[in-house]
Amino acid sequence: MPSISRDEVAHLARLARLAVTEEELDTFAGQLDVILRSVASVGEVAAEEIPPTSHAVPLTNVFRDDVVRPGLTREQALAGAPAAEDGRFRVPRILGEEQ
Amino acid sequence: MTTMVETMDYDEVVERFDPVLGLEVHVELSTATKMFCGCATTFGAEPNTQVCPTCLGLPGSLPVMNGAAVESAIRIGLALNCQIAPWCRFARKNYFYPDMPKNFQTSQYDEPIAFDGWMDLELPDGETVRVGIERAHMEEDTGKSLHVGGATGRIHGASHSLLDYNRAGVPLIEIVTKPIEGVGARAPEVARAYVTALRDLLRALDVSDVRMDQGSLRCDANVSLRERGVSEFGTRTETKNVNSLRSVERAVRYEMTRQAAVLAGGGEVVQETRHFHEADGSTSPGRVKETAEDYRYFPEPDLVPIAPSEEWIERLRGTLPEKPAERRKRIQQDWQLSDLELRDLLNAGAVEVIASTVDAGATPDEARSWWVSYLAQQANTRGVELAELPISPAQVARVIALVNSGELTNSLAKQVVDGVLAGEGDPDDVVAARGLAVVSDDSALNAAVDEALAAQPDVADKIRGGKVQAAGAIVGAVMKATNNQADAKRVRELILERCS
Numbered sequence: 001m002p003s004i005s006r007d008e009v010a011h012l013a014r015l016a017r018l019a020v021t022e023e024e025l026d027t028f029a030g031q032l033d034v035i036l037r038s039v040a041s042v043g044e045v046a047a048e049e050i051p052p053t054s055h056a057v058p059l060t061n062v063f064r065d066d067v068v069r070p071g072l073t074r075e076q077a078l079a080g081a082p083a084a085e086d087g088r089f090r091v092p093r094i095l096g097e098e099q
Numbered sequence: 100m101t102t103m104v105e106t107m108d109y110d111e112v113v114e115r116f117d118p119v120l121g122l123e124v125h126v127e128l129s130t131a132t133k134m135f136c137g138c139a140t141t142f143g144a145e146p147n148t149q150v151c152p153t154c155l156g157l158p159g160s161l162p163v164m165n166g167a168a169v170e171s172a173i174r175i176g177l178a179l180n181c182q183i184a185p186w187c188r189f190a191r192k193n194y195f196y197p198d199m200p201k202n203f204q205t206s207q208y209d210e211p212i213a214f215d216g217w218m219d220l221e222l223p224d225g226e227t228v229r230v231g232i233e234r235a236h237m238e239e240d241t242g243k244s245l246h247v248g249g250a251t252g253r254i255h256g257a258s259h260s261l262l263d264y265n266r267a268g269v270p271l272i273e274i275v276t277k278p279i280e281g282v283g284a285r286a287p288e289v290a291r292a293y294v295t296a297l298r299d300l301l302r303a304l305d306v307s308d309v310r311m312d313q314g315s316l317r318c319d320a321n322v323s324l325r326e327r328g329v330s331e332f333g334t335r336t337e338t339k340n341v342n343s344l345r346s347v348e349r350a351v352r353y354e355m356t357r358q359a360a361v362l363a364g365g366g367e368v369v370q371e372t373r374h375f376h377e378a379d380g381s382t383s384p385g386r387v388k389e390t391a392e393d394y395r396y397f398p399e400p401d402l403v404p405i406a407p408s409e410e411w412i413e414r415l416r417g418t419l420p421e422k423p424a425e426r427r428k429r430i431q432q433d434w435q436l437s438d439l440e441l442r443d444l445l446n447a448g449a450v451e452v453i454a455s456t457v458d459a460g461a462t463p464d465e466a467r468s469w470w471v472s473y474l475a476q477q478a479n480t481r482g483v484e485l486a487e488l489p490i491s492p493a494q495v496a497r498v499i500a501l502v503n504s505g506e507l508t509n510s511l512a513k514q515v516v517d518g519v520l521a522g523e524g525d526p527d528d529v530v531a532a533r534g535l536a537v538v539s540d541d542s543a544l545n546a547a548v549d550e551a552l553a554a555q556p557d558v559a560d561k562i563r564g565g566k567v568q569a570a571g572a573i574v575g576a577v578m579k580a581t582n583n584q585a586d587a588k589r590v591r592e593l594i595l596e597r598c599s
Contacts, residue, residue, distance in 0.1 A: 060405065065166065068131055071138045071149065071152075071154075086261060088147060094257075
């Protein structure tokens with residue numbers, strides 16, 4: 001029983017907006033299965049009382065003062081944009097999803 | 100919006116169904132800088148002039164939390180009687196949409212900084228309702244999209260979109276209620292009272308501009324209906340784009356009448372996002388979801404956890420303003436109001452703006468007279484709440500101060516207020532730009548008095564003969580000559596001096 005199905009890979013590819021061929025689906029499903037199984041082996045040694053770790057360094061409360069710092073000029077901000085119009089980033093028509 | 104939607108008569112709706120509400124309010128904090136970078140947050144700046152590599156999501160940039168925003172979040176939580184999490188993290192909410200250039204929004208997910216609180220609201224008739232608060236969590240605002248080429252500036256039919264990221268990364272607090280049940284026919288009123296009370300609380304905390312018209316306070320209304328006597332919740336809809344207090348009430352009411360008609364007709368309410376339309380008070384379906392949301396939240400690796408100490412929380416608790424109910428009691432005494440007068444001011448949404456005007460230096464009577472008369476008329480004409488007028492209590496206090504110092508007459512003061520409302524800047528800017536200062540230079544006034552006396556010699560003779568009341572005609576002429584910019588009382592004194 002693989003740890004990730006071909007359908008799940010297809011779903012993830014869709015979420016990541018990646019065009020994946022049928023053949024690639026098989027390849028990636030196999031590769032991801034190996035990776036997931038390797039990672040899952042960590043679970044065999046993790047004890048109940050050890051909480052999942054998200055940060056390797058035991059640091060909390062790192063804050064910045066609320067003081068304005070210079071950012072980019074509009075020209076600099078737009079310099080890397082594939083397209084710009086009226087001082088704004090221009091993007092293609094957005095289909096079907098409105099946040 | 101052109102298709103006819105069935106709605107049920109409201110009385111019938113509440114006879115047959117029991118509404119359940121859930122309100123989500125997003126409030127933009129008024130910090131000087133963004134949540135995770137030092138970019139300014141000034142409203143109305145030129146597009147893409149308040150951006151940096153961090154809020155543009157450029158490679159290699161790293162976020163650092165704004166300590167002032169975290170303090171505001173904790174204060175909001177405490178004011179809403181919430182518990183403050185002893186330890187919590189940010190998470191990444193992954194989605195592809197150009198309003199977030201990073202392709203994820205940094206938000207709190209299952210570890211909100213504040214949770215499990217409540218707020219009491221007073222309805223217009225004096226009844227109190229307690230609303231449970233599920234959570235208040237920190238996140239960042241998104242950029243603003245402008246859809247080009249569509250018929251109405253909306254996304255539908257647009258040829259392309261333009262993005263301004265000035266707002267991307269502005270600190271945002273999302274406050275979510277627990278399900279509000281058992282309020283029956285009063286549901287729309289309760290929804291409005293909740294947003295009003297929350298707005299007043301946030302204003303008293305001084306953490307946000309709370310301007311619904313500018314989007315610094317936004318409300319999404321979840322509404323569902325169930326048959327009376329049933330305990331299970333019905334399918335809900337979430338109405339977005341509700342941008343005024345009045346709209347909150349209308350949107351809830353409309354959804355109740357629409358959903359009731361669907362259910363009564365044997366249909367099923369579709370779980371969806373709906374948009375509110377200010378013009379006719381209706382809602383229409385928004386985004387159609389092909390698949391369930393899958394944001395793949397995971398803990399934000401670039402930000403360390405927040406662990407507020409007891410001392411820090413208690414210090415912040417010490418900075419909370421007095422509770423609204425106590426504040427009202429104190430105000431009633433200080434301003435010497437009867438119960439009825441206080442209730443009228445509360446229902447007119449005038450108490451907080453008057454109080455802020457008093458805080459800014461005006462007397463209660465002066466502040467009250469502006470807000471309940473001239474400004475109330477302006478709000479009425481525009482169909483907005485007093486607090487939504489584009490004039491701040493501090494600006495009103497400044498106008499009052501200018502009248503008191505004799506630099507403005509009452510009629511000039513109204514023109515100054517008009518200018519502020521029209522977006523011409525602060526009172527002093529309007530006075531300068533419109534040239535509205537009182538002509539207080541006696542030599543200029545004397546010249547105008549002499550001219551008026553010379554033009555009406557018979558009137559001048561009457562005044563000299565002791566008929567003081569005849570001076571009115573000369574006062575009128577001088578006021579006309581000075582474009583009403585003279586102090587009529589002073590003009591009268593000068594006339595009498597000249598004729599004595």
